[in-house]
Amino acid sequence: MLRRTPLAWLDLLHHRRRFAMSVTGVAFAVFLIFVEVGFLNGVYDSQTDLVSHFNAELIIVNRLKEDVRPLIPFSRGIAIQALAVDGVADVYPVYADSGRWKNLDERVSHFALTLGFNPSHPVLDLPELARHQHDLQLPETTLFDRESRPFFGTVKLGQLAEFERKRIVPIATFSLGPDFRTDGMLLMSDTNFLRYFPNPVSGEIEPDRIEFGLVRLAPGYSAADLRTRLTEALPDDVSVLTKPELMQRVRGYWKRSKSVGMVFGIGAAVGFTIGVIICYQILFTDISDNFPQYATLSAMGYSGTFLMKVVLQKALLLSLFGFIPGLLLSGSLYSALQRWTGIRMWMTPDRVGTVLLMSVGMCVIAGMLALFKVLKADPAELY
Protein backbone atom coordinates (compact mmCIF):
# COMPACT_ATOMS: atom_id res chain seq x y z
CA MET A 1 0.00 0.00 0.00
CA LEU A 2 1.24 3.48 -0.83
CA ARG A 3 2.40 5.78 1.90
CA ARG A 4 0.61 8.64 0.15
CA THR A 5 -2.79 8.65 -1.49
CA PRO A 6 -2.14 9.61 -5.15
CA LEU A 7 -4.60 12.50 -5.00
CA ALA A 8 -3.72 14.11 -8.34
CA TRP A 9 -4.06 10.84 -10.20
CA LEU A 10 -7.31 9.76 -8.51
CA ASP A 11 -8.77 13.22 -9.07
CA LEU A 12 -8.02 13.13 -12.78
CA LEU A 13 -9.42 9.62 -13.17
CA HIS A 14 -12.55 10.40 -11.18
CA HIS A 15 -13.81 12.95 -13.68
CA ARG A 16 -13.60 10.62 -16.65
CA ARG A 17 -15.36 12.81 -19.18
CA ARG A 18 -13.35 15.84 -18.24
CA PHE A 19 -10.16 13.79 -18.28
CA ALA A 20 -10.94 12.47 -21.75
CA MET A 21 -11.66 15.98 -23.01
CA SER A 22 -8.51 17.35 -21.37
CA VAL A 23 -6.38 14.65 -22.92
CA THR A 24 -7.97 15.39 -26.29
CA GLY A 25 -7.22 19.09 -25.88
CA VAL A 26 -3.60 18.53 -24.95
CA ALA A 27 -3.25 15.94 -27.72
CA PHE A 28 -4.54 18.51 -30.19
CA ALA A 29 -1.93 21.06 -29.07
CA VAL A 30 0.80 18.40 -29.24
CA PHE A 31 -0.41 17.52 -32.73
CA LEU A 32 -0.23 21.18 -33.83
CA ILE A 33 3.32 21.47 -32.53
CA PHE A 34 4.32 18.21 -34.20
CA VAL A 35 2.89 19.36 -37.53
CA GLU A 36 4.82 22.65 -37.43
CA VAL A 37 8.03 21.04 -36.22
CA GLY A 38 7.52 18.35 -38.85
CA PHE A 39 7.14 20.84 -41.71
CA LEU A 40 10.11 22.88 -40.53
CA ASN A 41 12.37 19.85 -40.35
CA GLY A 42 10.74 18.50 -43.50
CA VAL A 43 12.04 21.53 -45.39
CA TYR A 44 15.53 21.18 -43.95
CA ASP A 45 15.69 17.41 -44.31
CA SER A 46 14.35 17.47 -47.85
CA GLN A 47 16.83 20.10 -48.97
CA THR A 48 19.81 18.41 -47.35
CA ASP A 49 18.88 14.84 -48.19
CA LEU A 50 20.96 14.64 -51.36
CA VAL A 51 24.05 16.04 -49.63
CA SER A 52 23.59 13.60 -46.76
CA HIS A 53 23.84 10.73 -49.25
CA PHE A 54 27.17 11.91 -50.67
CA ASN A 55 30.03 9.52 -49.99
CA ALA A 56 32.54 12.15 -48.93
CA GLU A 57 34.19 13.60 -45.87
CA LEU A 58 34.73 16.98 -47.53
CA ILE A 59 32.83 18.64 -50.35
CA ILE A 60 34.17 21.36 -52.63
CA VAL A 61 31.53 23.76 -53.96
CA ASN A 62 31.45 27.19 -55.54
CA ARG A 63 31.95 29.83 -52.87
CA LEU A 64 28.52 31.29 -53.71
CA LYS A 65 26.64 28.01 -53.51
CA GLU A 66 24.13 27.89 -50.67
CA ASP A 67 21.69 25.20 -51.77
CA VAL A 68 21.69 22.22 -54.14
CA ARG A 69 20.00 24.61 -56.53
CA PRO A 70 20.48 27.07 -58.08
CA LEU A 71 23.35 25.41 -59.86
CA ILE A 72 26.58 27.37 -59.52
CA PRO A 73 29.39 25.32 -61.06
CA PHE A 74 33.13 25.71 -60.62
CA SER A 75 36.18 24.55 -62.52
CA ARG A 76 36.92 20.84 -62.64
CA GLY A 77 40.59 21.80 -62.62
CA ILE A 78 40.29 22.96 -59.02
CA ALA A 79 38.99 19.55 -57.98
CA ILE A 80 41.95 17.91 -59.75
CA GLN A 81 44.27 20.33 -57.96
CA ALA A 82 42.93 19.01 -54.65
CA LEU A 83 44.26 15.56 -55.51
CA ALA A 84 47.75 16.85 -54.98
CA VAL A 85 47.12 17.85 -51.37
CA ASP A 86 48.54 15.48 -48.79
CA GLY A 87 45.77 13.45 -47.13
CA VAL A 88 43.38 13.44 -50.08
CA ALA A 89 42.77 9.85 -51.16
CA ASP A 90 40.49 10.65 -54.07
CA VAL A 91 38.27 13.35 -55.53
CA TYR A 92 35.00 12.58 -57.34
CA PRO A 93 33.89 15.38 -59.67
CA VAL A 94 30.10 15.55 -59.94
CA TYR A 95 28.28 17.36 -62.78
CA ALA A 96 24.75 18.62 -62.25
CA ASP A 97 22.16 20.16 -64.52
CA SER A 98 18.45 20.27 -65.06
CA GLY A 99 17.06 18.44 -68.08
CA ARG A 100 13.66 17.88 -69.68
CA TRP A 101 12.27 14.39 -69.22
CA LYS A 102 9.34 13.55 -71.44
CA ASN A 103 6.24 12.05 -69.85
CA LEU A 104 5.43 9.41 -72.46
CA ASP A 105 1.82 9.07 -71.29
CA GLU A 106 0.96 12.74 -71.73
CA ARG A 107 3.68 13.89 -74.14
CA VAL A 108 4.78 16.76 -71.87
CA SER A 109 8.24 17.39 -70.50
CA HIS A 110 9.27 18.13 -66.90
CA PHE A 111 12.62 19.13 -65.51
CA ALA A 112 14.65 16.56 -63.63
CA LEU A 113 17.86 17.23 -61.71
CA THR A 114 20.61 15.17 -63.30
CA LEU A 115 23.90 14.19 -61.71
CA GLY A 116 26.77 12.94 -63.84
CA PHE A 117 29.90 11.24 -62.52
CA ASN A 118 32.31 8.46 -63.18
CA PRO A 119 30.25 5.31 -62.43
CA SER A 120 33.25 3.61 -60.85
CA HIS A 121 33.17 6.31 -58.13
CA PRO A 122 30.76 5.47 -55.28
CA VAL A 123 29.43 9.03 -55.27
CA LEU A 124 26.19 8.30 -53.40
CA ASP A 125 25.51 5.66 -50.80
CA LEU A 126 22.68 4.14 -52.81
CA PRO A 127 22.75 0.34 -53.18
CA GLU A 128 21.33 0.51 -56.72
CA LEU A 129 24.24 2.68 -57.80
CA ALA A 130 26.80 0.10 -56.74
CA ARG A 131 24.78 -2.67 -58.39
CA HIS A 132 24.52 -0.90 -61.76
CA GLN A 133 27.85 0.88 -62.02
CA HIS A 134 28.90 -1.21 -65.03
CA ASP A 135 25.61 -0.80 -66.88
CA LEU A 136 25.90 2.94 -66.44
CA GLN A 137 29.09 2.94 -68.51
CA LEU A 138 26.94 2.15 -71.57
CA PRO A 139 25.75 5.07 -73.71
CA GLU A 140 22.18 6.39 -73.26
CA THR A 141 21.65 4.75 -69.86
CA THR A 142 20.38 6.30 -66.65
CA LEU A 143 19.04 5.50 -63.20
CA PHE A 144 15.65 7.06 -62.46
CA ASP A 145 14.43 8.16 -59.03
CA ARG A 146 11.30 6.12 -58.41
CA GLU A 147 10.22 8.68 -55.78
CA SER A 148 10.03 11.38 -58.45
CA ARG A 149 6.71 13.19 -58.72
CA PRO A 150 3.99 11.27 -60.58
CA PHE A 151 3.82 13.79 -63.44
CA PHE A 152 6.96 12.23 -64.93
CA GLY A 153 4.62 9.46 -66.08
CA THR A 154 5.16 5.73 -66.22
CA VAL A 155 8.83 4.87 -66.46
CA LYS A 156 9.41 1.44 -67.98
CA LEU A 157 12.82 -0.02 -67.20
CA GLY A 158 14.84 -1.14 -70.22
CA GLN A 159 12.54 0.71 -72.62
CA LEU A 160 13.36 3.68 -74.73
CA ALA A 161 12.45 7.11 -73.31
CA GLU A 162 13.20 10.73 -74.20
CA PHE A 163 15.48 13.12 -72.30
CA GLU A 164 16.67 16.50 -73.58
CA ARG A 165 15.15 15.51 -76.97
CA LYS A 166 17.50 12.54 -77.15
CA ARG A 167 17.05 8.81 -76.66
CA ILE A 168 17.60 7.41 -73.17
CA VAL A 169 17.02 4.07 -71.44
CA PRO A 170 16.24 3.93 -67.71
CA ILE A 171 17.96 0.72 -66.63
CA ALA A 172 17.03 0.78 -62.95
CA THR A 173 15.55 2.97 -60.26
CA PHE A 174 16.84 4.29 -56.97
CA SER A 175 15.09 6.02 -54.09
CA LEU A 176 15.84 9.57 -53.01
CA GLY A 177 12.71 11.68 -53.41
CA PRO A 178 11.84 15.20 -54.53
CA ASP A 179 12.36 18.37 -52.50
CA PHE A 180 11.02 21.90 -52.67
CA ARG A 181 13.01 22.69 -55.82
CA THR A 182 13.46 19.32 -57.49
CA ASP A 183 10.64 17.15 -58.79
CA GLY A 184 12.61 14.26 -60.14
CA MET A 185 16.17 13.01 -60.42
CA LEU A 186 18.44 11.10 -62.79
CA LEU A 187 21.88 9.61 -62.23
CA MET A 188 24.20 8.89 -65.18
CA SER A 189 27.82 8.57 -66.23
CA ASP A 190 29.81 11.76 -66.80
CA THR A 191 30.27 10.75 -70.43
CA ASN A 192 26.53 10.49 -70.96
CA PHE A 193 25.93 13.64 -68.97
CA LEU A 194 28.18 15.71 -71.20
CA ARG A 195 26.35 14.39 -74.25
CA TYR A 196 22.97 15.46 -72.91
CA PHE A 197 24.24 18.80 -71.64
CA PRO A 198 26.62 20.36 -74.16
CA ASN A 199 27.41 24.08 -74.05
CA PRO A 200 24.08 25.72 -74.97
CA VAL A 201 25.72 28.27 -77.26
CA SER A 202 28.47 26.38 -79.04
CA GLY A 203 26.97 22.91 -78.77
CA GLU A 204 30.41 21.67 -77.81
CA ILE A 205 31.10 19.27 -74.98
CA GLU A 206 32.31 21.24 -72.00
CA PRO A 207 33.81 19.01 -69.32
CA ASP A 208 35.25 21.72 -67.07
CA ARG A 209 32.14 22.94 -65.23
CA ILE A 210 31.35 20.67 -62.26
CA GLU A 211 28.93 21.26 -59.38
CA PHE A 212 30.45 19.24 -56.54
CA GLY A 213 33.93 17.93 -55.81
CA LEU A 214 33.66 15.08 -53.33
CA VAL A 215 36.87 14.57 -51.36
CA ARG A 216 37.74 11.20 -49.82
CA LEU A 217 40.15 11.23 -46.92
CA ALA A 218 43.24 9.04 -46.73
CA PRO A 219 43.28 6.93 -43.55
CA GLY A 220 44.70 8.72 -40.51
CA TYR A 221 43.81 12.27 -41.59
CA SER A 222 41.25 14.47 -39.88
CA ALA A 223 38.55 16.17 -41.93
CA ALA A 224 38.92 19.44 -40.01
CA ASP A 225 42.66 19.61 -40.57
CA LEU A 226 42.43 18.71 -44.24
CA ARG A 227 39.64 21.24 -44.70
CA THR A 228 41.97 24.01 -43.51
CA ARG A 229 44.81 22.89 -45.75
CA LEU A 230 42.56 22.48 -48.79
CA THR A 231 41.07 25.93 -48.25
CA GLU A 232 44.61 27.35 -48.28
CA ALA A 233 45.72 25.34 -51.28
CA LEU A 234 42.69 25.98 -53.51
CA PRO A 235 41.62 29.29 -55.11
CA ASP A 236 39.21 31.60 -53.34
CA ASP A 237 36.27 30.93 -55.67
CA VAL A 238 35.50 27.65 -53.90
CA SER A 239 34.53 26.65 -50.38
CA VAL A 240 35.74 23.42 -48.82
CA LEU A 241 33.18 22.15 -46.35
CA THR A 242 32.66 19.03 -44.31
CA LYS A 243 29.44 17.22 -45.10
CA PRO A 244 27.70 18.50 -41.92
CA GLU A 245 28.90 22.03 -42.72
CA LEU A 246 27.42 21.95 -46.20
CA MET A 247 24.15 20.61 -44.80
CA GLN A 248 24.25 23.37 -42.21
CA ARG A 249 24.83 25.94 -44.93
CA VAL A 250 21.78 24.72 -46.84
CA ARG A 251 19.70 24.81 -43.66
CA GLY A 252 20.94 28.29 -42.89
CA TYR A 253 20.03 29.42 -46.39
CA TRP A 254 16.46 28.17 -46.04
CA LYS A 255 16.21 29.58 -42.59
CA ARG A 256 17.32 33.06 -43.65
CA SER A 257 16.21 33.60 -47.18
CA LYS A 258 13.00 31.61 -47.07
CA SER A 259 12.07 32.49 -43.48
CA VAL A 260 10.91 28.90 -42.98
CA GLY A 261 12.27 28.89 -39.44
CA MET A 262 10.17 31.95 -38.71
CA VAL A 263 6.99 30.69 -40.37
CA PHE A 264 6.91 27.28 -38.78
CA GLY A 265 8.46 28.56 -35.56
CA ILE A 266 5.52 30.93 -35.16
CA GLY A 267 3.18 28.05 -35.99
CA ALA A 268 4.73 25.93 -33.28
CA ALA A 269 4.52 28.84 -30.82
CA VAL A 270 0.81 29.21 -31.60
CA GLY A 271 0.32 25.48 -30.95
CA PHE A 272 2.24 25.82 -27.69
CA THR A 273 0.15 28.80 -26.60
CA ILE A 274 -3.11 27.02 -27.42
CA GLY A 275 -1.81 24.12 -25.33
CA VAL A 276 -1.07 26.41 -22.38
CA ILE A 277 -4.56 27.94 -22.60
CA ILE A 278 -6.31 24.57 -22.84
CA CYS A 279 -4.25 23.15 -20.00
CA TYR A 280 -4.83 26.24 -17.85
CA GLN A 281 -8.58 26.06 -18.38
CA ILE A 282 -8.62 22.43 -17.31
CA LEU A 283 -6.51 22.97 -14.21
CA PHE A 284 -8.38 26.15 -13.26
CA THR A 285 -11.78 24.42 -13.45
CA ASP A 286 -10.40 21.54 -11.46
CA ILE A 287 -9.07 23.82 -8.73
CA SER A 288 -12.34 25.78 -8.62
CA ASP A 289 -14.30 22.56 -8.15
CA ASN A 290 -12.03 21.37 -5.38
CA PHE A 291 -11.50 24.75 -3.77
CA PRO A 292 -13.10 23.95 -0.36
CA GLN A 293 -11.28 20.63 -0.34
CA TYR A 294 -7.93 22.29 -0.92
CA ALA A 295 -8.75 24.82 1.81
CA THR A 296 -9.59 21.91 4.11
CA LEU A 297 -6.22 20.31 3.38
CA SER A 298 -4.62 23.61 4.22
CA ALA A 299 -6.61 23.76 7.49
CA MET A 300 -5.50 20.23 8.33
CA GLY A 301 -1.91 21.44 8.12
CA TYR A 302 -0.94 20.60 4.57
CA SER A 303 1.52 23.16 3.25
CA GLY A 304 1.12 25.40 0.23
CA THR A 305 3.94 23.39 -1.33
CA PHE A 306 1.83 20.25 -1.09
CA LEU A 307 -1.10 21.91 -2.88
CA MET A 308 1.28 23.20 -5.55
CA LYS A 309 2.64 19.71 -6.03
CA VAL A 310 -0.84 18.29 -6.53
CA VAL A 311 -1.59 20.87 -9.21
CA LEU A 312 1.76 20.37 -10.95
CA GLN A 313 1.36 16.59 -10.82
CA LYS A 314 -1.99 16.96 -12.54
CA ALA A 315 -0.34 19.19 -15.14
CA LEU A 316 2.39 16.63 -15.70
CA LEU A 317 -0.05 13.73 -16.00
CA LEU A 318 -2.14 15.72 -18.47
CA SER A 319 0.89 16.49 -20.59
CA LEU A 320 2.01 12.85 -20.68
CA PHE A 321 -1.44 11.44 -21.37
CA GLY A 322 -2.09 14.08 -24.03
CA PHE A 323 1.29 13.49 -25.59
CA ILE A 324 0.71 9.83 -26.44
CA PRO A 325 -2.38 10.25 -28.67
CA GLY A 326 -0.82 13.45 -30.06
CA LEU A 327 2.28 11.48 -31.03
CA LEU A 328 0.32 8.62 -32.61
CA LEU A 329 -1.85 11.01 -34.61
CA SER A 330 1.16 13.02 -35.77
CA GLY A 331 2.99 9.84 -36.68
CA SER A 332 0.22 8.80 -39.06
CA LEU A 333 0.03 12.30 -40.54
CA TYR A 334 3.80 12.33 -41.05
CA SER A 335 3.82 9.09 -43.02
CA ALA A 336 0.77 10.13 -45.03
CA LEU A 337 2.33 13.49 -45.90
CA GLN A 338 5.60 11.86 -46.86
CA ARG A 339 3.72 9.48 -49.13
CA TRP A 340 1.68 12.22 -50.79
CA THR A 341 4.18 15.07 -51.03
CA GLY A 342 7.60 13.47 -50.86
CA ILE A 343 8.55 15.93 -48.09
CA ARG A 344 10.80 14.18 -45.59
CA MET A 345 8.65 13.95 -42.48
CA TRP A 346 10.89 12.08 -40.08
CA MET A 347 9.81 11.29 -36.53
CA THR A 348 13.29 11.06 -35.04
CA PRO A 349 13.85 10.32 -31.32
CA ASP A 350 15.32 13.77 -30.66
CA ARG A 351 12.29 15.48 -32.24
CA VAL A 352 9.89 13.29 -30.26
CA GLY A 353 11.93 14.22 -27.19
CA THR A 354 11.80 17.93 -28.01
CA VAL A 355 8.04 17.93 -28.49
CA LEU A 356 7.60 15.86 -25.32
CA LEU A 357 9.58 18.51 -23.43
CA MET A 358 7.45 21.23 -25.02
CA SER A 359 4.24 19.49 -24.03
CA VAL A 360 5.49 19.06 -20.46
CA GLY A 361 6.58 22.72 -20.45
CA MET A 362 3.19 23.75 -21.80
CA CYS A 363 1.29 22.05 -19.00
CA VAL A 364 3.75 23.08 -16.30
CA ILE A 365 3.45 26.75 -17.34
CA ALA A 366 -0.35 26.37 -17.24
CA GLY A 367 -0.01 24.68 -13.85
CA MET A 368 2.07 27.55 -12.50
CA LEU A 369 -0.51 30.08 -13.69
CA ALA A 370 -3.22 28.02 -12.03
CA LEU A 371 -1.21 27.95 -8.79
CA PHE A 372 -2.13 31.55 -8.10
CA LYS A 373 -5.67 30.31 -7.69
CA VAL A 374 -4.92 27.36 -5.44
CA LEU A 375 -2.72 29.44 -3.14
CA LYS A 376 -5.72 31.66 -2.50
CA ALA A 377 -7.46 28.70 -0.83
CA ASP A 378 -7.95 30.32 2.59
CA PRO A 379 -8.99 27.89 5.29
CA ALA A 380 -10.42 30.75 7.36
CA GLU A 381 -13.23 31.01 4.81
CA LEU A 382 -14.40 27.50 5.58
CA TYR A 383 -16.27 28.24 8.82
Place this chain on the structure above:
Amino acid sequence: MTTEHSSTPTVRIAGLSHFFGTGDNRQQVLSDVTVDIHPGEIVMLTGPSGAGKTTLLTLIGALRSLQEGSLSVLDRDYSTLGRTGLMQARRQIGFIFQAHNLFSSLTAFQNVRMALELHDCSPQEMANRIQALLTRLGLGDRMTHKPEALSGGQKQRVAVARALANRPRLILADEPTAALDETSATNVIGLLREMAHDDGATVIMVTHDDRMMTHADRVIHMIDGRIATDERPNGAAT
Protein backbone atom coordinates in the same frame (compact mmCIF):
# COMPACT_ATOMS: atom_id res chain seq x y z
CA MET B 1 -15.57 12.68 36.02
CA THR B 2 -12.04 14.00 35.89
CA THR B 3 -11.52 17.70 35.49
CA GLU B 4 -7.84 18.44 35.59
CA HIS B 5 -7.93 22.15 36.14
CA SER B 6 -4.54 21.95 37.71
CA SER B 7 -3.02 21.14 34.30
CA THR B 8 -2.14 23.78 31.70
CA PRO B 9 -5.19 25.07 29.81
CA THR B 10 -5.49 23.83 26.22
CA VAL B 11 -6.51 27.30 25.10
CA ARG B 12 -5.45 30.43 26.94
CA ILE B 13 -6.87 33.68 25.64
CA ALA B 14 -6.20 37.11 27.14
CA GLY B 15 -7.29 40.52 25.89
CA LEU B 16 -8.05 39.19 22.41
CA SER B 17 -9.47 41.71 19.94
CA HIS B 18 -9.97 41.32 16.23
CA PHE B 19 -10.97 43.64 13.41
CA PHE B 20 -12.09 43.20 9.83
CA GLY B 21 -11.44 45.79 7.13
CA THR B 22 -9.29 48.86 7.27
CA GLY B 23 -9.75 52.60 7.69
CA ASP B 24 -13.36 53.76 7.86
CA ASN B 25 -14.60 50.26 7.12
CA ARG B 26 -12.77 48.83 10.08
CA GLN B 27 -15.14 46.76 12.16
CA GLN B 28 -14.44 45.24 15.51
CA VAL B 29 -15.57 41.62 15.68
CA LEU B 30 -13.92 40.59 18.95
CA SER B 31 -13.38 42.90 21.94
CA ASP B 32 -11.06 42.04 24.76
CA VAL B 33 -11.93 38.35 25.05
CA THR B 34 -10.29 36.59 27.94
CA VAL B 35 -10.93 32.93 28.65
CA ASP B 36 -9.11 29.69 29.50
CA ILE B 37 -10.33 26.33 28.23
CA HIS B 38 -9.07 23.17 29.84
CA PRO B 39 -8.35 19.62 28.73
CA GLY B 40 -11.36 17.34 28.91
CA GLU B 41 -13.88 20.15 28.46
CA ILE B 42 -16.67 20.17 25.92
CA VAL B 43 -17.42 23.84 25.31
CA MET B 44 -20.44 25.06 23.37
CA LEU B 45 -20.05 28.49 21.82
CA THR B 46 -23.45 30.15 21.36
CA GLY B 47 -24.76 33.54 20.44
CA PRO B 48 -26.46 35.40 17.60
CA SER B 49 -24.83 35.53 14.21
CA GLY B 50 -22.20 38.25 14.00
CA ALA B 51 -21.30 37.76 17.65
CA GLY B 52 -17.77 36.69 16.74
CA LYS B 53 -18.07 32.95 17.47
CA THR B 54 -16.67 31.87 14.14
CA THR B 55 -13.87 34.43 14.21
CA LEU B 56 -12.90 33.20 17.66
CA LEU B 57 -12.94 29.61 16.38
CA THR B 58 -10.73 30.43 13.37
CA LEU B 59 -8.26 32.30 15.59
CA ILE B 60 -7.99 29.36 17.99
CA GLY B 61 -7.61 27.10 14.95
CA ALA B 62 -4.63 29.12 13.67
CA LEU B 63 -6.55 29.79 10.46
CA ARG B 64 -6.21 33.54 10.92
CA SER B 65 -3.32 35.56 12.19
CA LEU B 66 -3.50 37.29 15.50
CA GLN B 67 -4.03 41.06 15.70
CA GLU B 68 -4.37 42.09 19.34
CA GLY B 69 -4.05 40.25 22.61
CA SER B 70 -2.49 36.92 23.42
CA LEU B 71 -3.52 33.45 22.38
CA SER B 72 -1.84 30.22 23.39
CA VAL B 73 -3.03 26.87 22.15
CA LEU B 74 -1.55 23.51 23.16
CA ASP B 75 1.50 25.27 24.60
CA ARG B 76 2.14 27.27 21.46
CA ASP B 77 2.12 31.05 21.71
CA TYR B 78 0.48 32.10 18.45
CA SER B 79 1.87 35.65 18.64
CA THR B 80 5.35 34.25 17.96
CA LEU B 81 4.38 31.96 15.07
CA GLY B 82 4.85 32.65 11.37
CA ARG B 83 3.03 30.95 8.49
CA THR B 84 4.89 27.68 8.90
CA GLY B 85 4.43 27.73 12.65
CA LEU B 86 0.69 28.23 12.27
CA MET B 87 0.55 25.44 9.71
CA GLN B 88 2.28 23.09 12.16
CA ALA B 89 -0.03 24.20 14.95
CA ARG B 90 -3.03 23.24 12.80
CA ARG B 91 -1.77 19.68 12.52
CA GLN B 92 -2.53 19.17 16.23
CA ILE B 93 -6.13 20.32 15.80
CA GLY B 94 -9.14 18.45 14.44
CA PHE B 95 -11.43 20.61 12.31
CA ILE B 96 -15.06 19.80 11.61
CA PHE B 97 -16.69 22.19 9.18
CA GLN B 98 -20.34 22.76 8.37
CA ALA B 99 -19.76 21.47 4.86
CA HIS B 100 -18.13 18.07 4.64
CA ASN B 101 -15.52 19.20 2.05
CA LEU B 102 -14.66 15.64 1.04
CA PHE B 103 -12.75 14.93 -2.18
CA SER B 104 -15.28 13.43 -4.54
CA SER B 105 -12.52 11.40 -6.17
CA LEU B 106 -11.50 9.67 -2.94
CA THR B 107 -13.29 6.92 -1.06
CA ALA B 108 -14.38 7.44 2.54
CA PHE B 109 -11.29 5.50 3.58
CA GLN B 110 -8.95 7.60 1.43
CA ASN B 111 -10.50 10.89 2.56
CA VAL B 112 -9.78 9.98 6.18
CA ARG B 113 -6.35 8.72 5.24
CA MET B 114 -5.38 12.16 3.88
CA ALA B 115 -5.45 13.42 7.48
CA LEU B 116 -3.26 10.60 8.75
CA GLU B 117 -0.67 10.97 6.01
CA LEU B 118 0.47 14.22 7.59
CA HIS B 119 1.76 12.29 10.58
CA ASP B 120 4.21 9.50 11.14
CA CYS B 121 2.00 6.53 10.70
CA SER B 122 2.63 3.24 8.93
CA PRO B 123 0.13 2.21 6.20
CA GLN B 124 -0.96 -0.72 8.34
CA GLU B 125 -1.54 1.46 11.37
CA MET B 126 -3.45 3.98 9.25
CA ALA B 127 -5.68 1.22 7.90
CA ASN B 128 -6.42 -0.12 11.38
CA ARG B 129 -7.26 3.29 12.78
CA ILE B 130 -9.47 4.32 9.87
CA GLN B 131 -11.32 1.04 9.98
CA ALA B 132 -11.94 1.29 13.71
CA LEU B 133 -13.05 4.90 13.47
CA LEU B 134 -15.39 4.48 10.51
CA THR B 135 -16.89 1.37 12.06
CA ARG B 136 -17.44 3.26 15.30
CA LEU B 137 -19.32 5.92 13.30
CA GLY B 138 -21.49 3.28 11.64
CA LEU B 139 -19.70 3.44 8.29
CA GLY B 140 -17.91 0.10 8.43
CA ASP B 141 -19.61 -1.04 5.24
CA ARG B 142 -19.14 2.28 3.46
CA MET B 143 -15.35 2.57 3.54
CA THR B 144 -14.76 2.06 -0.18
CA HIS B 145 -17.66 4.30 -1.20
CA LYS B 146 -17.01 7.66 -2.76
CA PRO B 147 -18.95 10.69 -1.44
CA GLU B 148 -21.44 10.57 -4.33
CA ALA B 149 -22.56 7.16 -3.05
CA LEU B 150 -23.04 8.41 0.52
CA SER B 151 -25.97 10.23 2.12
CA GLY B 152 -25.50 13.72 3.58
CA GLY B 153 -25.28 12.36 7.10
CA GLN B 154 -22.79 9.69 6.08
CA LYS B 155 -20.58 12.28 4.38
CA GLN B 156 -20.64 14.45 7.48
CA ARG B 157 -19.61 11.44 9.59
CA VAL B 158 -16.70 10.75 7.23
CA ALA B 159 -15.65 14.37 7.72
CA VAL B 160 -15.85 13.85 11.50
CA ALA B 161 -13.73 10.73 11.19
CA ARG B 162 -11.18 12.70 9.16
CA ALA B 163 -11.01 15.36 11.87
CA LEU B 164 -10.61 12.83 14.67
CA ALA B 165 -8.30 10.33 12.98
CA ASN B 166 -5.16 11.89 14.41
CA ARG B 167 -6.59 11.81 17.93
CA PRO B 168 -6.20 15.60 18.16
CA ARG B 169 -6.02 17.14 21.60
CA LEU B 170 -8.19 20.02 20.42
CA ILE B 171 -11.29 19.66 18.25
CA LEU B 172 -12.94 22.69 16.67
CA ALA B 173 -16.38 22.13 15.22
CA ASP B 174 -18.89 24.36 13.49
CA GLU B 175 -22.43 22.97 13.64
CA PRO B 176 -21.14 19.41 13.30
CA THR B 177 -24.52 17.81 13.86
CA ALA B 178 -26.72 20.09 11.76
CA ALA B 179 -26.83 17.64 8.86
CA LEU B 180 -27.21 14.55 11.04
CA ASP B 181 -30.26 12.52 12.02
CA GLU B 182 -30.89 11.63 15.66
CA THR B 183 -28.88 8.39 15.67
CA SER B 184 -25.89 9.83 13.84
CA ALA B 185 -25.87 12.91 16.02
CA THR B 186 -25.86 10.77 19.16
CA ASN B 187 -23.13 8.67 17.63
CA VAL B 188 -20.94 11.68 16.87
CA ILE B 189 -21.44 13.41 20.20
CA GLY B 190 -20.77 10.10 21.97
CA LEU B 191 -17.44 9.88 20.18
CA LEU B 192 -16.58 13.49 21.02
CA ARG B 193 -17.46 12.88 24.70
CA GLU B 194 -15.26 9.82 24.75
CA MET B 195 -12.34 11.77 23.35
CA ALA B 196 -12.87 14.59 25.84
CA HIS B 197 -13.61 12.68 29.00
CA ASP B 198 -11.45 9.59 28.47
CA ASP B 199 -8.51 10.98 26.50
CA GLY B 200 -8.55 14.52 27.84
CA ALA B 201 -9.13 16.21 24.49
CA THR B 202 -10.79 19.60 24.36
CA VAL B 203 -13.86 20.17 22.19
CA ILE B 204 -15.00 23.66 21.20
CA MET B 205 -18.19 23.67 19.20
CA VAL B 206 -20.28 26.43 17.66
CA THR B 207 -23.84 25.14 17.72
CA HIS B 208 -27.49 26.03 17.84
CA ASP B 209 -28.50 22.40 18.17
CA ASP B 210 -30.36 21.94 21.47
CA ARG B 211 -29.65 18.22 21.40
CA MET B 212 -26.00 19.11 21.90
CA MET B 213 -26.51 21.46 24.83
CA THR B 214 -27.19 18.65 27.25
CA HIS B 215 -23.70 17.30 26.56
CA ALA B 216 -21.91 20.56 27.22
CA ASP B 217 -19.58 20.91 30.16
CA ARG B 218 -19.52 24.60 29.59
CA VAL B 219 -21.60 27.04 27.54
CA ILE B 220 -20.01 30.31 26.50
CA HIS B 221 -22.53 32.80 25.18
CA MET B 222 -21.20 35.62 23.03
CA ILE B 223 -22.81 38.94 22.10
CA ASP B 224 -21.19 41.70 20.03
CA GLY B 225 -17.70 40.25 20.18
CA ARG B 226 -17.71 39.86 23.94
CA ILE B 227 -18.31 36.94 26.26
CA ALA B 228 -21.72 37.60 27.81
CA THR B 229 -22.06 34.52 29.98
CA ASP B 230 -19.82 31.54 30.75
CA GLU B 231 -21.75 28.77 32.51
CA ARG B 232 -21.33 25.15 33.54
CA PRO B 233 -24.89 23.80 33.17
CA ASN B 234 -24.20 20.33 34.60
CA GLY B 235 -22.78 21.76 37.78
CA ALA B 236 -19.23 20.77 36.94
CA ALA B 237 -16.62 22.06 39.32
CA THR B 238 -15.05 25.42 38.51
